[in-house]
Amino acid sequence: MMTGSTFTRHSEIAWRGGQTRSTSRLIAEETAIALTYNGSTHAVMMGTPADLEDFGIGFSLTEAIVRRRSEIRSIDLIPNDLGVEVRMWLDGDRAASLAARRRAISGPVGCGLCGIESLEQARRAPSRVRDRSIVFRAGDLLNAMQALSPLQTLNRQTRSVHAAAFWTPRTGIGPVREDVGRHNALDKLTGAILREGGSAGEGAVLLTSRVSVEMVQKAAMMGVPVVVAVSAPTALAIQTAKEAGITLVAIARDDGYGVFTHPRRVLLPDEAAPRAEG
Numbered sequence: 001m002m003t004g005s006t007f008t009r010h011s012e013i014a015w016r017g018g019q020t021r022s023t024s025r026l027i028a029e030e031t032a033i034a035l036t037y038n039g040s041t042h043a044v045m046m047g048t049p050a051d052l053e054d055f056g057i058g059f060s061l062t063e064a065i066v067r068r069r070s071e072i073r074s075i076d077l078i079p080n081d082l083g084v085e086v087r088m089w090l091d092g093d094r095a096a097s098l099a100a101r102r103r104a105i106s107g108p109v110g111c112g113l114c115g116i117e118s119l120e121q122a123r124r125a126p127s128r129v130r131d132r133s134i135v136f137r138a139g140d141l142l143n144a145m146q147a148l149s150p151l152q153t154l155n156r157q158t159r160s161v162h163a164a165a166f167w168t169p170r171t172g173i174g175p176v177r178e179d180v181g182r183h184n185a186l187d188k189l190t191g192a193i194l195r196e197g198g199s200a201g202e203g204a205v206l207l208t209s210r211v212s213v214e215m216v217q218k219a220a221m222m223g224v225p226v227v228v229a230v231s232a233p234t235a236l237a238i239q240t241a242k243e244a245g246i247t248l249v250a251i252a253r254d255d256g257y258g259v260f261t262h263p264r265r266v267l268l269p270d271e272a273a274p275r276a277e278g
Helices: 052-062 092-103 115-122 138-151 153-158 182-195 213-222 235-244
Strands: 007-016 019-028 031-037 040-047 072-080 083-090 162-168 172-179 204-207 226-229 247-253 256-259
Touching (some): 019 153, 031 052, 083 092, 138 172, 138 204, 138 226, 138 247, 153 172, 172 182, 182 204, 182 213, 213 235, 235 247
Parallel strands (some): 031 083, 204 226
Antiparallel strands (some): 007 019, 031 040, 072 083, 162 172, 162 204, 247 256
């Protein structure tokens, strides 16, 4: 899973408290990661060179390239001087579907969205999360977020990467994945859950980043009913979470958080203000 060092030490001239000194600091690595399917490059992302098999699997699901893990026949990691290729081979039907999708896109592919379908793809209707009548206690979600920080191994060393983790009341925090890119961290988490044969439908995703529309779209593809984030959501993320049936909890601090959509899944204290169902 590891294809190279996730951090290196660099010299630093530190000026703090009015004092200057020469020191060094651990810095997170960032490398080019090419995601290829059946011999063709689909996207090149910048990310942390760790858990790349999880990344390939998770990206394939959250970007609707596959519907299940079994549609990826094989996956190989090919390092080179410029970065790492995550080389995946799809089964026949899924490969044909991807090829047709690529032919429908006109113009050069840079960010993954381009040509005539760009706006439609950016605002694609989210998958609807299955409602299993799951309810989480407000304090448990807060405790889960507070328990995440000690598990962010790379961030403790570098202070420059995001984390995505999966939590359930029964098992606590399960897989934790880190990356310089918040989308990458969530894709890696998705891949880790799939590789372990688990389901995201019984728990919550914990994020150390802000919540944009792409993060909600990816969470919907995972099928997770609750997303908890340390930073604020965008307006479009809130709208998308409403459409997807996701309970969006954000601005999680030591003293609490805000519930922005579908509050029925969060069991707030009796003295809490009346909830408007979103």
